[in-house]
Amino acid sequence: MDRRDFLKRSGAAVAGASGVLSLPVLSSCTAEETEVASNLRGTKWGMVIDLNRCREDCTECMDACRQENNVAYHGDRRWDVHWIRKATLHPKDESAGLEEKEVLLMCNQCDNPPCAQVCPVQATYKRLDGIVVVDHHRCIGCRYCMIACPYNARFFNWKENPDWPNKGYPRRSHGVAESCHFCSHLLDGGGRPACVEACERSGARALVFGDLNDPESEVSQLVAAGGAKRIREDFGTRPKVYYLGL
Amino acid sequence: MDVQFAKIEGRSVSYWVTVGLLAAATLAGFIATLIMNNHGLYLSGMTNRVPWGLQISMAIFYIGLSAGSLVVSGLYGVFGKMEYKPFARIAAYLAMLFLIAGLLSIFTDQGRIDRVFTKPFTFVNPTSMFSINPALYSGHIMICVLYLWALFKEKGTLTKITSLVVVLWAIGTHTGTGAIFGFVPRELYNSALLPPSFVAAALSSGAALMILVIVGLSRATQRHLDDELIIWMGRRLLSIFIVVTFYVLLIENAHRAYLAYSHEAGLFFLFGGTHSFMFWVGLIFIGCVVPAVLLFIKKTGTSVPWTVFASVLVVVGVLFERFLIVIPGLIHPPELFPGWEIADAVIWEGVVNYAISPLEILQTMGVIGAIGFAFVVGLKVMPLAPTEARVLPAK
Numbered sequence: 001m002d003r004r005d006f007l008k009r010s011g012a013a014v015a016g017a018s019g020v021l022s023l024p025v026l027s028s029c030t031a032e033e034t035e036v037a038s039n040l041r042g043t044k045w046g047m048v049i050d051l052n053r054c055r056e057d058c059t060e061c062m063d064a065c066r067q068e069n070n071v072a073y074h075g076d077r078r079w080d081v082h083w084i085r086k087a088t089l090h091p092k093d094e095s096a097g098l099e100e101k102e103v104l105l106m107c108n109q110c111d112n113p114p115c116a117q118v119c120p121v122q123a124t125y126k127r128l129d130g131i132v133v134v135d136h137h138r139c140i141g142c143r144y145c146m147i148a149c150p151y152n153a154r155f156f157n158w159k160e161n162p163d164w165p166n167k168g169y170p171r172r173s174h175g176v177a178e179s180c181h182f183c184s185h186l187l188d189g190g191g192r193p194a195c196v197e198a199c200e201r202s203g204a205r206a207l208v209f210g211d212l213n214d215p216e217s218e219v220s221q222l223v224a225a226g227g228a229k230r231i232r233e234d235f236g237t238r239p240k241v242y243y244l245g246l
Numbered sequence: 247m248d249v250q251f252a253k254i255e256g257r258s259v260s261y262w263v264t265v266g267l268l269a270a271a272t273l274a275g276f277i278a279t280l281i282m283n284n285h286g287l288y289l290s291g292m293t294n295r296v297p298w299g300l301q302i303s304m305a306i307f308y309i310g311l312s313a314g315s316l317v318v319s320g321l322y323g324v325f326g327k328m329e330y331k332p333f334a335r336i337a338a339y340l341a342m343l344f345l346i347a348g349l350l351s352i353f354t355d356q357g358r359i360d361r362v363f364t365k366p367f368t369f370v371n372p373t374s375m376f377s378i379n380p381a382l383y384s385g386h387i388m389i390c391v392l393y394l395w396a397l398f399k400e401k402g403t404l405t406k407i408t409s410l411v412v413v414l415w416a417i418g419t420h421t422g423t424g425a426i427f428g429f430v431p432r433e434l435y436n437s438a439l440l441p442p443s444f445v446a447a448a449l450s451s452g453a454a455l456m457i458l459v460i461v462g463l464s465r466a467t468q469r470h471l472d473d474e475l476i477i478w479m480g481r482r483l484l485s486i487f488i489v490v491t492f493y494v495l496l497i498e499n500a501h502r503a504y505l506a507y508s509h510e511a512g513l514f515f516l517f518g519g520t521h522s523f524m525f526w527v528g529l530i531f532i533g534c535v536v537p538a539v540l541l542f543i544k545k546t547g548t549s550v551p552w553t554v555f556a557s558v559l560v561v562v563g564v565l566f567e568r569f570l571i572v573i574p575g576l577i578h579p580p581e582l583f584p585g586w587e588i589a590d591a592v593i594w595e596g597v598v599n600y601a602i603s604p605l606e607i608l609q610t611m612g613v614i615g616a617i618g619f620a621f622v623v624g625l626k627v628m629p630l631a632p633t634e635a636r637v638l639p640a641k
Contacts, residue, residue: 077593078293087595089586103583114431120376121365138365141287141357143297144376150431150580152593156297156357158288174286175357231582235431246583 043129044111044240045182046212047196048222049104051245053206056102061207062086064198068183070171072161079158083107083180084195103246104206107132107153107180108231108239115145115154115179124177130240131182139176146177150235154179182209212240249332250633254467256626268619275612278605279354287357291603295594296576298355300606304613305351307568308344309383309423310444311561313452314459315341315390316416317483323409329475332632333460334409335397339630340459341416342390343617345383350613352380375426382422386415398628420445427571433511434502434575443494444571450487451564453479454537454557461554463631470634473550480553485541488560492534495567514578518597521574524566533563573600 065071065084072081084106091098113132116124123138124145146154160174169185172178183193191197192209199207210217215224219242222228228242254261282289292299318337321330356362371377393408395401424444427435457479464471502512516522537556546552577598582588588595624630 079288080593081294082592085592087591088589089583090589092585092587100589105582118371118374118376118430120371120374120380121361121369122371123365123369138361138369139358140361140365142352142355142376143357144374144426146294146297147432147435147576148430151582152295152580155294157286158292158294159286173358174288175283177357232584237431 042213043211044213045129045131045187046109046210046219046223046240046242047182047193048208048219048228048242048244050206050208050222051101051103051243053204054102054104055202055204055206058202058204059086060198060202060204061104061195064194065180067165068169068186068194070161070164070166070169072157072159072172073163074159081155081157081178083155083178103243105151105153106241108151108237108241109180109182111238111240112236114148114150114237118144118148120144127184129187131184131187132179133181133184134176134178136170136172136176136178141175141177143177149179150237151231249635251332251335251629251631252633253627253629254625254631256622261622261626264622265619268615268622271611271615272619273612273615274608275354275610275615278608278612279359282605282609283359289603290606291601293594293598293600295579295598296573296600298572298576299600300602300610301351301355303569303572304610305348305355306423306426306444306571307451307565308347308351308613308617309419310448310451310564310568311455312341312344312348312386313416313420313445313448314456315452316413317449317453317456319393319409319412321483323406324413329472329635329637332635333456334405335394335630336459336463337456338390338394338397338412339624339628340455340621341412342387342394343620343624345387345390345419346620347613347617349380349383350616351610354609354613375422375429379419379422379426382415382419386419389415417445420448423448427575432575432580433508434515434578437498437502439494439498439501440571443491443498446487446491446494447564447567450484450491450560453484453487454560454564457484457553457557458561460635461550463625464635467631469631470636472636474637475635476550476553477548480541480556481547484553484557484560485538485547488534488538488541491564491567492530492538495529495534510581511578514597515570515574518574518578519599521570521577525570528566529563529570532559533566537563576600 062082062084066073069083071083074080084104087103087105089101089103091100109130109132111130113124113126116126116132119125120142121138121140123135123140124132125135126132141156143156146156154177156177157172157174161171164171183191186193196207196209199205208218208222210219212220212223214220222244223242228244229246230239230242290299315337318330318333321327322334353359353362366377366380389408389411393405393412396404396408421441421444424441428437428440430436457476460471461476463469499512499516502508503516516525537559540546540552540556577600579588579596590596
């Protein structure tokens, strides 16, 4: 291959690549549009986590989530995936007399999700009802969403998942990112998220799920009553997961 | 006086040994990528808390190194310093290779490599820096190809225009690369200064690498090179770039450590572990202070060997800088509950660490091998290097 050939070929390859890249810029919709559409659709799913009701040694919600969504567990903290997890908070200033407390951490289902903003292939996007979902067939595994999520709520399939307990829901191949999606597959069938069901079955009723746009719903009333907090509201991400007793 | 260009002979044993070693490194990187692609990225040192590692750090390092072409084109295309035109071809070719190296590093780091050639084209997200940057990079490569063609064909006007476009586009490329990190809501990333500081460090490393390549080539091929050309680049250009890089780094870190919002993270960056050692010793001392002093002192600054030494230090320093852009911001936990510390639980919650795995090192060697191979073979098949480089008499 001589010089002329080389230049010709590399030129053609690059021209093709950048041409295609610049084409579909107009195809995506903005966050505002989805928000409007979401209001039109009328639902905005949200959750209230009442930490006062959450029991210390209970793992029902986490187990149910893992079972329902085939969430990968390898027994290694570097690669285990946790859509909902428990963490213990220690006060930094011990003299204030504050006590340790436990919190449940999960995807905050931001109304303004940074993960969807940075996803180069729109594999992570906000549905019309406000749920942030991942299309596992589109994700290229760049992990930019994990970088952008200020809550460390997104996980990656570093390893092939050996278990597949719920054959009614797909398990993910290694190489794609994922996070909680409010069990959107159950919602679409008229059900509720697996963690909420499990929490109710256990009698704790710490997880309350519902439509934030419906003023009569339990979540809306709990939020309206005051005292419900969201994690780091100053990020401007507008989470749809609220906490009581934080 | 016309500048003459010639292919290198490339018949010596050392040439073929170099080509062989680079090809072997490429093969090793290819195999490492295949293994990781088949078994999963857990074979890298990355974890759920540190989802980006060596590959991304190296990618932005290569992108920064491509600024050498920006420097050379800027010198003769914008500021009319025609004595630097002999290096335009080699600079443009290297810039193209480094951009390819950057794309290759990002490409091999993906979880689903099989989808990279389809999904990003069918589902572009214009708000993602990861959509914008590949367009900037591939556009940059395309411009480099056009520029090289104009240089080979001695097209006067087109060369002039493309040299200017290369300069402007390169600034866009480096700004965009900095924005991948600067536009993300993490205490140690989120910074409007990151794109400009990326440009500054890119200019430093690009100019330093140009010095190394020009001197190295003239020594290896025994072609004449006026010392003045190198000394001017070192003393008048590289030294300034280093000072600007140092200045931007100073402001960025002072700002972080000063604001209550990022005070704790800023102190963690400056004094919190191994990365702080890399910052103070690798970046500030080896990468900025020592080379700046060497270049500013007349005795060392006017000596080619010392200038070359200073350039090596700058490239090493910027390599640390790139690593420090990516890693500390990830190993430091976000402060989800101000005033509270999250205890270690089912995942690593506090400060974590990142250890580079052997396969990642092989991948990096592979990328360096691939572009090194393309470089030495390019020198043999294309007249890239000038037969001699002299300071022209002023007209």
